[in-house]
Amino acid sequence: MKLYYAPQACSLAPHIVLRELDQPFELIRVDNRTKKTIEGDDFLAINPKGYVAALQLDNGEVLTEGPAILQYLADLRPDANLAPANGTFQRVRLQECLNFVSTEIHGGLGWLFSSQFPEAVKALIKEKLFKRLAVLNETLGRQDYLLAGGFGIADAYLFTVLRWAPLFAIDMNQWPALVRFQASIEQRPAVKAALAAEAV
Ligand SMILES: N[C@@H](CCC(=O)N[C@@H](CS)C(=O)NCC(=O)O)C(=O)O
Known part of the structure; x- marks a missing residue:
């Protein structure tokens, strides 16, 4: 491959x-x-x-x-065990999670890379994004990974896109569970x- x-x-x-x-x-x-x-x-x-x-x-x-x-x-x-088996409800939960990370977090942060957007538009994007990050902060305050079963592919995806946040002067400390999540995933060999x- x-x-x-x-x-x-x-x-x-x-x-x-x-x-x-x-x-x-x-x-x-x-x-x-x-x-x-x-x-x-x-x-x-x-x-x-x-x-x-x-x-x-x-x-x-x-x-x-x-x-x-x-x-x-x-x-x-x-x-x-990086994804629940196909055909199970947990697999659908994973797909729900991947879609959320893809459209709401990856998509939201992705727009901020554009040099053509005026600051006012970027502020609106951030406002929406921050609401989504607050939801994730709550989930990861209750459990170590996005799905209760342990580390999986959605965690690798979230970790990847959250690494971009500091590039846009987003202070991650307002979501302590996300800071802990990033630090713990970063330790994986x-x-x-x-x-x-x-x-x-
Ligand atoms: N819908 C695609 C989006 C992939 C994407 O946004 N890739 C970015 C890097 S994170 C890229 O290569 N952008 C270059 C471009 O669009 O020209 C996916 O989810 O895989």
Whole structure:
């Protein structure tokens, strides 16, 4: 498998999960500005959407969209318990969680990267985002992970996108459970290895 990634980007989540699962994989860096891989290949030919993460399977198929990639990976090794089994209600809870992280947190923070938005628009985005972060703070004040069953793919995803918050002068200390969550996930050997491999 090949994981196309950009440092600090949302592709860190599948990167962490690949390492959590001890899956052999090749890490291929993409320049999001030029849409070229580190080897000079045209990334748009690999993923016409032009964004990371993209996972190329050994049969050549390319899978995109973080929540789909994460679930595909978790299902390769059900014994690792990174996702509840397909067909169970808990799996639907996981999908609820992945969708929340994707649309409300990743989506919200993602807009803040835009240099074209006026500050007033960014303030509105932050106002909405902060309400979502307060909900997560409450959940993670009650339990160590997003789903009660232990560390899973949604945690890797949330950890990844929350790392962007300080880039936008968001003081995470207003959500102490999120600060604790970030610190605890960062201690995982797979997370340390992924961060080191991305050199961030
Ligand atoms: N819907 C996609 C969004 C992926 C995404 O936002 N990727 C960002 C990095 S976090 C990216 O590569 N952006 C470059 C671009 O849009 O040109 C997903 O959930 O995987």
